[in-house]
Amino acid sequence: MTVKIYNTASRKIEEFEPLESGKVRMYHCGPTVYSSPHIGNFRSFLMADLLGRHLRARGHDVTQIMNITDVGHLTEDDIEQGEDKMLAAARREKLDPFEVARKYEEEFVASAKILGFDLRNYVMPRATDHIPEMQEIIQGLLESGHAYRVGDGDVYFSIESFGRFGELSGKVLEDLESGARVAVVDEKKDPRDFALWKTDAKHLMQWDAPWGRGFPGWHIECSAMSRKYLGDQFDVHTGGEDNLFPHHECEVAQSECFTHKRPFVKYWLHCRHLRVNGEKMAKSKGNFFTIQDLLDKGFKGEEIRLALMTVHYRKPMNFTLEGIEEGRAWMERVRDCRARLLRIREGLETAGTDSVGGVLAEKREAFGAGLDDDLNIAASLAAVSGLVTDLNKLSPSVEAASAALALFRDLEDWIGCLGAEPVVEKSESGILWGGEPTDPRRADLLTQAAAREAARAAKDWAQADRLRDEIQAAGFRLVDTPDGPRLDPIS
RNA sequence: GGCGACGUGGCCAAGUGGCUAAGGCGCUGGAUUGCAAAUCCAUGAUCCCGGGUUCGAAUCCCGGCGUCGCCUCCA
Numbered sequence: 399m400t401v402k403i404y405n406t407a408s409r410k411i412e413e414f415e416p417l418e419s420g421k422v423r424m425y426h427c428g429p430t431v432y433s434s435p436h437i438g439n440f441r442s443f444l445m446a447d448l449l450g451r452h453l454r455a456r457g458h459d460v461t462q463i464m465n466i467t468d469v470g471h472l473t474e475d476d477i478e479q480g481e482d483k484m485l486a487a488a489r490r491e492k493l494d495p496f497e498v499a500r501k502y503e504e505e506f507v508a509s510a511k512i513l514g515f516d517l518r519n520y521v522m523p524r525a526t527d528h529i530p531e532m533q534e535i536i537q538g539l540l541e542s543g544h545a546y547r548v549g550d551g552d553v554y555f556s557i558e559s560f561g562r563f564g565e566l567s568g569k570v571l572e573d574l575e576s577g578a579r580v581a582v583v584d585e586k587k588d589p590r591d592f593a594l595w596k597t598d599a600k601h602l603m604q605w606d607a608p609w610g611r612g613f614p615g616w617h618i619e620c621s622a623m624s625r626k627y628l629g630d631q632f633d634v635h636t637g638g639e640d641n642l643f644p645h646h647e648c649e650v651a652q653s654e655c656f657t658h659k660r661p662f663v664k665y666w667l668h669c670r671h672l673r674v675n676g677e678k679m680a681k682s683k684g685n686f687f688t689i690q691d692l693l694d695k696g697f698k699g700e701e702i703r704l705a706l707m708t709v710h711y712r713k714p715m716n717f718t719l720e721g722i723e724e725g726r727a728w729m730e731r732v733r734d735c736r737a738r739l740l741r742i743r744e745g746l747e748t749a750g751t752d753s754v755g756g757v758l759a760e761k762r763e764a765f766g767a768g769l770d771d772d773l774n775i776a777a778s779l780a781a782v783s784g785l786v787t788d789l790n791k792l793s794p795s796v797e798a799a800s801a802a803l804a805l806f807r808d809l810e811d812w813i814g815c816l817g818a819e820p821v822v823e824k825s826e827s828g829i830l831w832g833g834e835p836t837d838p839r840r841a842d843l844l845t846q847a848a849a850r851e852a853a854r855a856a857k858d859w860a861q862a863d864r865l866r867d868e869i870q871a872a873g874f875r876l877v878d879t880p881d882g883p884r885l886d887p888i889s
Numbered sequence: 890g891g892c893g894a895c896g897u898g899g900c901c902a903a904g905u906g907g908c909u910a911a912g913g914c915g916c917u918g919g920a921u922u923g924c925a926a927a928u929c930c931a932u933g934a935u936c937c938c939g940g941g942u943u944c945g946a947a948u949c950c951c952g953g954c955g956u957c958g959c960c961u962c963c964a
Contacts, residue, residue, distance in 0.1 A: 427964070441964070567960085638963075640961095640962085640963055672964085673957080676956095708902080709901085716901090720900080721900095724900080725914090727914060728914070734927065738928090774903075779902095779903095780912035780913075781911095787912095790927095791929065854923080863923095875926060877926065878922075878925085886926095
């Protein structure tokens with residue numbers, strides 16, 4: 399029952415053993431808050447969330463840091479254009495850059511909650527709140543000769559000073575043709591050196607620094623915040639595949655040169671980029687979805703979560719609306735199974751005498767084994783499908799139904815995409831109501847269901863079928879049972 | 890150009906040397922039903938192509954075709 403994960407650093411699947419037994423420290427490259435988060439961002443964060451949940455399920459005490467990048471990334475292209483993405487957003491939206499950051503941070507948090515993240519498990523530090531910590535590292539790197547100053551206050555990291563640069567990503571420095579596609583900044587000693595601190599009088603986000611008022615380079619924030627919250631060395635660092643190079647490579651260089659400890663990170667995980675309708679997702683193509691886009695189409699957070707998680711994180715995934723719908727149908731089957739168990743437990747449906755202990759143990763085992771295997775969630779979901787099929791075949795006792803429901807809750811906590819436990823109640827008329835107790839349509843639908851029962855008793859099939867169709871159009875499935883009718887919500 | 894990934898029934902997707910190739914969605918048929926729905930059962934795969942290694946390959950090796958990713962901001 400050992401967790402195994404693929405470590406980008408070794409390019410192998412390794413047995414997971416935290417640096418400190420029982421305690422796991424993870425850092426997740428979080429959102430850049432200059433625009434609405436999209437499903438691609440969340441695929442990566444969901445990988446991190448799943449790993450965190452699984453390690454907790456396996457008994458580890460897990461600390462998760464997810465940074466908020468609220469300072470514009472300084473890139474070579476941005477130097478040419480004169481403003482970074484944060485500033486561009488500020489200009490576009492006629493807001494202060496800090497206001498832009500807070501606005502999209504709030505949107506990110508709201509979307510994350512909708513997707514089932516339990517944010518109490520995360521510490522979410524903002525880059526702009528950690529300028530001193532960044533400066534401490536920059537200062538240290540200057541003093542140890544790994545960084546150098548240029549001009550009025552720019553500071554660059556010297557790649558030449560770190561022999562292992564490129565080890566994580568497998569990039570050979572000689573292959574990186576300097577100046578091929580990026581503008582050569584003359585002031586650098588080596589075109590591949592990257593900025594730790596930049597000065598620019600026109601920049602709207604600036605802080606005082608010993609070497610000149612300015613703003614931090616892109617990579618330094620993660621080195622600073624991971625060190626502050628997790629220490630010089632920690633267990634897991636995650637991000638999208640694009641972060642591998644240069645971002646994570648630069649982090650390793652900065653952190654290891656500053657702390658003189660290695661490895662900076664024991665396990666690196668990178669999530670493959672999402673595609674949409676067979677194409678690379680890109681804002682320029684307009685083929686990306688925000689969470690709100692999908693909610694507007696009528697999908698629920700848990701359905702979006704499931705759709706983004708079903709494909710293994712290192713496999714290319716093609717996101718389609720059909721894909722979400724497929725998952726929705728699967729979830730409905732799971733929910734129907736749980737609803738029946740609930741009715742049995744509550745005495746609303748005739749209980750049987752079957753015990754389910756063996757089935758529950760077998761499927762729980764298979765479920766966990768799937769996740770142990772580098773988060774092979776497809777195998778785990780197959781175990782859930784098998785669980786549903788097996789339970790549907792049986793006629794569980796009240797105790798068995800109760801135990802099965804408990805397992806479903808357990809599995810739901812484990813991965814967060816099975817959906818909530820259904821509800822059921824016996825209405826005044828005796829018809830079972832499987833919708834929310836507060837649903838405003840409850841009274842009307844129950845009345846229609848009762849009218850249909852009357853029509854059926856009178857063998858007025860046309861009237862009965864018409865009423866059933868109306869009920870279905872309202873989003874409920876009318877089910878005839880030996881004990882009378884029942885209304886279940888349709889996803 | 891450098892590095893890398895993937896190609897499994899209509900669709901999605903497990904499986905990386907050995908029982909009858911998971912599971913889901915969909916389709917069709919059966920049981921059930923007044924008819925349905927749900928449920929159960931049944932039906933469906935030359936595992937991209939061509940070689941090779943092996944007693945044995947979807948799984949390893951070589952070649953090809955195709956799709957895609959990173960190398961530049963992007964999760």
